[in-house]
Amino acid sequence: MTAAPTHDDKLCPEEWHDTSGRATWTRVVQALERSKSSLRKLRPGEDILTFGTPCDAIHLLVSGWAYVFRPLEDGQQVILQFADRGTIIGFHPEPNATAQYSARTLSNSTIAVVSYDHFELLFKEAPDVAIRLAALLSRDRNLAFDSVTSFSRISARQRVARLLLQLTLHASAQGAYPKELSIPLTQEHIADATGLSTGHVNRTLGELRRNGIVEFQYRKLRILNLGDLITAAGIDGPSAKTLRDVAAQAASRPHWGVSP
Amino acid sequence: MTAAPTHDDKLCPEEWHDTSGRATWTRVVQALERSKSSLRKLRPGEDILTFGTPCDAIHLLVSGWAYVFRPLEDGQQVILQFADRGTIIGFHPEPNATAQYSARTLSNSTIAVVSYDHFELLFKEAPDVAIRLAALLSRDRNLAFDSVTSFSRISARQRVARLLLQLTLHASAQGAYPKELSIPLTQEHIADATGLSTGHVNRTLGELRRNGIVEFQYRKLRILNLGDLITAAGIDGPSAKTLRDVAAQAASRPHWGVSP
DNA sequence: CGAGCCGTTGATGCAAATCAACCCCTGTGG
DNA sequence: CCACAGGGGTTGATTTGCATCAACGGCTCG
Numbered sequence: 001m002t003a004a005p006t007h008d009d010k011l012c013p014e015e016w017h018d019t020s021g022r023a024t025w026t027r028v029v030q031a032l033e034r035s036k037s038s039l040r041k042l043r044p045g046e047d048i049l050t051f052g053t054p055c056d057a058i059h060l061l062v063s064g065w066a067y068v069f070r071p072l073e074d075g076q077q078v079i080l081q082f083a084d085r086g087t088i089i090g091f092h093p094e095p096n097a098t099a100q101y102s103a104r105t106l107s108n109s110t111i112a113v114v115s116y117d118h119f120e121l122l123f124k125e126a127p128d129v130a131i132r133l134a135a136l137l138s139r140d141r142n143l144a145f146d147s148v149t150s151f152s153r154i155s156a157r158q159r160v161a162r163l164l165l166q167l168t169l170h171a172s173a174q175g176a177y178p179k180e181l182s183i184p185l186t187q188e189h190i191a192d193a194t195g196l197s198t199g200h201v202n203r204t205l206g207e208l209r210r211n212g213i214v215e216f217q218y219r220k221l222r223i224l225n226l227g228d229l230i231t232a233a234g235i236d237g238p239s240a241k242t243l244r245d246v247a248a249q250a251a252s253r254p255h256w257g258v259s260p
Numbered sequence: 261m262t263a264a265p266t267h268d269d270k271l272c273p274e275e276w277h278d279t280s281g282r283a284t285w286t287r288v289v290q291a292l293e294r295s296k297s298s299l300r301k302l303r304p305g306e307d308i309l310t311f312g313t314p315c316d317a318i319h320l321l322v323s324g325w326a327y328v329f330r331p332l333e334d335g336q337q338v339i340l341q342f343a344d345r346g347t348i349i350g351f352h353p354e355p356n357a358t359a360q361y362s363a364r365t366l367s368n369s370t371i372a373v374v375s376y377d378h379f380e381l382l383f384k385e386a387p388d389v390a391i392r393l394a395a396l397l398s399r400d401r402n403l404a405f406d407s408v409t410s411f412s413r414i415s416a417r418q419r420v421a422r423l424l425l426q427l428t429l430h431a432s433a434q435g436a437y438p439k440e441l442s443i444p445l446t447q448e449h450i451a452d453a454t455g456l457s458t459g460h461v462n463r464t465l466g467e468l469r470r471n472g473i474v475e476f477q478y479r480k481l482r483i484l485n486l487g488d489l490i491t492a493a494g495i496d497g498p499s500a501k502t503l504r505d506v507a508a509q510a511a512s513r514p515h516w517g518v519s520p
Numbered sequence: 521c522g523a524g525c526c527g528t529t530g531a532t533g534c535a536a537a538t539c540a541a542c543c544c545c546t547g548t549g550g
Numbered sequence: 551c552c553a554c555a556g557g558g559g560t561t562g563a564t565t566t567g568c569a570t571c572a573a574c575g576g577c578t579c580g
Contacts, residue, residue, distance in 0.1 A: 130391075195411060199571090457537050466559095
């Protein structure tokens with residue numbers, strides 16, 4: 001918390017290093033914040049945007065936590081994405097678009113709203129920023145593909161493990177490596193994000209805890225054995241090595257409490 | 261685009277009409293074909309790109325059918341997207357990226373390859389084309405979100421109905437309205453795309469057929485009752501009306517054989 | 521210190537997986 | 551044009567993972 005350099009990045013800071021004069025992620029966020037039309041402050045549980053309503057603005061989550069979801073007919077919801085500080089929500093690069101999803105805060109949050117006009121101007125005047133945003137969209141799409149993969153023929157254990165792994169790697173990519181992560185999610189959120197029932201999520205979390213892999217309770221995430229978590233996530237292909245490298249790198253940083 | 265929520269289509273020509281001097285989809289495809297580095301011809305079942313290998317080029321499917329997928333550890337695969345003529349595959353707007361998915365042909369196909377350098381140049385010189393490509397990525401993500409929604413707590417019947425509906429609307433958005441659509445998919449592909457077993461896909465298709473809703477057999481898709489298909493897909497929210505409008509529009513076109 | 525949400529656990533039911541055997545289309549080569 | 555081979559589709563018996571529902575227990579925050 002103290003020593004670790006605070007990156008403004010949502011994503012791997014390394015990923016956005018300024019090579020060959022291209023825009024860094026920080027610059028993109030700054031550019032967006034500069035051209036913001038307004039700043040909204042929301043309490044937990046309030047809607048940032050709503051599925052089916054017109055939305056031709058970009059919403060940048062300046063502070064707080066939120067989640068992106070699709071409401072279902074029967075009152076249930078499917079969580080598509082969790083978002084924290086620095087995340088762009090509701091990027092519809094078309095005029096007069098309607099929101100394809102809803103977004104709701106999990107904690108007190110601040111949101112910068114950038115209107116489509118401003119955005120289009122930005123796109124034309126700063127093509128490097130545009131490329132970065134396209135890269136961001138590409139990454140979001142890949143994350144969505146991850147979700148699809150997780151939902152198909154994957155066991156409950158793997159689904160939950162994948163989600164927790166994702167949250168962990170996300171936090172560590174931001175330079176936060178505490179023993180214990182504070183993430184404002186309930187088991188019901190995990191259920192909505194994995195497509196499982198709360199009962200089964202609980203059982204699965206209990207199993208992972210009893211196996212000494214990971215603990216998630218009362219909005220606290222504790223990684224006990226990252227290697228086993230990766231295994232539990234069922235990632236054994238070519239991506240496993242990369243992942244373990246990232247993990248090793250993270251483990252070597254200060255304030256990271258994983259045992260050897 | 262007009263407000264066509266969840267299931268709007270892949271390459272809706274109408275969607276890309278030139279309003280306010282912006283790039284049409286046709287122009288984007290032409291621009292890409294012009295700056296192509298090479299043209300590949302592939303037979304059915306060959307790989308266009310492979311998960312985990314370097315890929316900093318854009319692949320444009322000039323002719324034929326293909327599908328985008330993630331391989332699973334146990335030899336299974338999750339199909340993320342079906343693609344036909346005019347679809348852009350493998351759009352990673354970053355240099356030295358690795359492919360986050362594989363893509364494989366379903367029929368004889370031609371692929372135009374646009375290298376990253378050419379692409380970056382295009383991005384800088386024609387920002388309107390860039391915006392279109394960003395919109396494409398955004399739409400791909402939304403389609404992936406559709407898939408996630410379909411996978412969560414949705415019955416097999418609904419999943420299969422949604423996929424067939426998507427294929428139908430895609431074809432009709434392209435102006436093809438025959439009684440019978442030729443789509444080079446087996447039931448195993450449907451299974452991989454819906455996360456079901458082939459056995460259950462078969463039973464579900466049989467049920468839909470016996471209900472007089474839709475037939476899918478031997479690579480032929482026949483819509484018997486589009487209204488009921490929409491109902492079977494379980495889309496009853498605000499998007500249902502729009503969808504039924506699209507359907508009615510399609511039904512009024514020549515060569516469309518849906519009974520009243 | 522209490523209320524209420526969150527997490528925990530157990531009993532029961534069902535939707536879909538699995539596996540195996542069979543049948544039917546379709547496109548091939550004679 | 552027919553025969554044959556093989557992939558794709560069909561069907562049934564059995565198993566299983568997860569949903570559902572209900573009741574209880576323990577955090578945490580006001």
